[in-house]
Amino acid sequence: MIKKLLPITLLAIVSFGCQPATENIDTINDPGKAVLGLDYRDFDRAASEMVQSMVASGAFKKEGGGRYVVAKGKITNDTMQRIDTDQLMGKVEQELTRSGLVVMTAAVGAGSEPGDSLVHSVRDIRDSDKGDEFNQDTLQAKGQLIAPELSISGKIIQRNVRYDNDKQQVEYYFQLRMTNLTTGLNFWQNEMVMGKRGDKKLAPW
Amino acid sequence: MRLTMLYTLLFIVIICPLGCYTPREERVKLQEGVGSSTPIDNVVTQQIAHAFSAIIGQGIEIRNAVTRINKDGFMELEVSGFNEAYDTRRFEYKVEWLDASGMVIDTTTSKWMQTSAMSKSPFAIKAVAPRTSAVNFRMNTRKIPN
Numbered sequence: 217m218i219k220k221l222l223p224i225t226l227l228a229i230v231s232f233g234c235q236p237a238t239e240n241i242d243t244i245n246d247p248g249k250a251v252l253g254l255d256y257r258d259f260d261r262a263a264s265e266m267v268q269s270m271v272a273s274g275a276f277k278k279e280g281g282g283r284y285v286v287a288k289g290k291i292t293n294d295t296m297q298r299i300d301t302d303q304l305m306g307k308v309e310q311e312l313t314r315s316g317l318v319v320m321t322a323a324v325g326a327g328s329e330p331g332d333s334l335v336h337s338v339r340d341i342r343d344s345d346k347g348d349e350f351n352q353d354t355l356q357a358k359g360q361l362i363a364p365e366l367s368i369s370g371k372i373i374q375r376n377v378r379y380d381n382d383k384q385q386v387e388y389y390f391q392l393r394m395t396n397l398t399t400g401l402n403f404w405q406n407e408m409v410m411g412k413r414g415d416k417k418l419a420p421w
Numbered sequence: 422m423r424l425t426m427l428y429t430l431l432f433i434v435i436i437c438p439l440g441c442y443t444p445r446e447e448r449v450k451l452q453e454g455v456g457s458s459t460p461i462d463n464v465v466t467q468q469i470a471h472a473f474s475a476i477i478g479q480g481i482e483i484r485n486a487v488t489r490i491n492k493d494g495f496m497e498l499e500v501s502g503f504n505e506a507y508d509t510r511r512f513e514y515k516v517e518w519l520d521a522s523g524m525v526i527d528t529t530t531s532k533w534m535q536t537s538a539m540s541k542s543p544f545a546i547k548a549v550a551p552r553t554s555a556v557n558f559r560m561n562t563r564k565i566p567n
Contacts, residue, residue, distance in 0.1 A: 247566045264530040268549040315551040
């Protein structure tokens, strides 16, 4: 019995010993290798470049003072990866707001989904029978929402190109634009390209 | 006879190259394999220069850092340098912005960014502070992780 169990035990010990240990990533100074897909470092770089481009453009100085109100438009994910575009836009919005250049609105957003559905939910409550249950002075009055003046929208595109017999090239295009909702004119626009080359057998997602 | 040969040799070595001299446009850098070979810069001397450069460990040199406040009140930075090496150098840099108290401003734009400098060529890195409170900066560099 012991003779039968010994090889299995040894195999189990050896296999366990070979397992790479799980470790936390140093997200501040990550020395990790590049990956073929998009990782958090790529989103950090893209967001950083986009924000710096916006700040440097000088396009968001509002005549007469004050700040533009910006709504989040549609960010299309045209890649082979399941990307939540908020990974990029969250950073951009956060930094734009903190820069003092613009104010983001959660009242309206691209499509049927606003930035924060509660903005409309509380108004639905106000207009329904449930509204009677609330102190009327604390309910949002009508005509208080501020309409957006600008909209930020964009696209993330992926192109796969065969580089040579062993390698593939994956190109990612981050495109963002800021549109004046009154005139339809683009206030600012930028594209950032990231290119990666790797083993053709690797799946870039 | 020997004197004649010496003069001929001197003519070839000194006068000929001078005769071929044409003034260069300093603002345009012709990389190896693009521009014409010269007695000083040719296939033979390039190999020696490459080896020597590698031995003494030539690389990126930072020459200047200029800051200015743009019309919206944000600090802009341009760091210029020169790649002394004979190969293209890719590296990462991170700019951190400091406020009037010397404290680091917390911003998501302070990330490791990539850049590249061609051999024996100048390069420039630009960055913009996303806060008007930035009055100074500090910058770090590292090799791109392999």
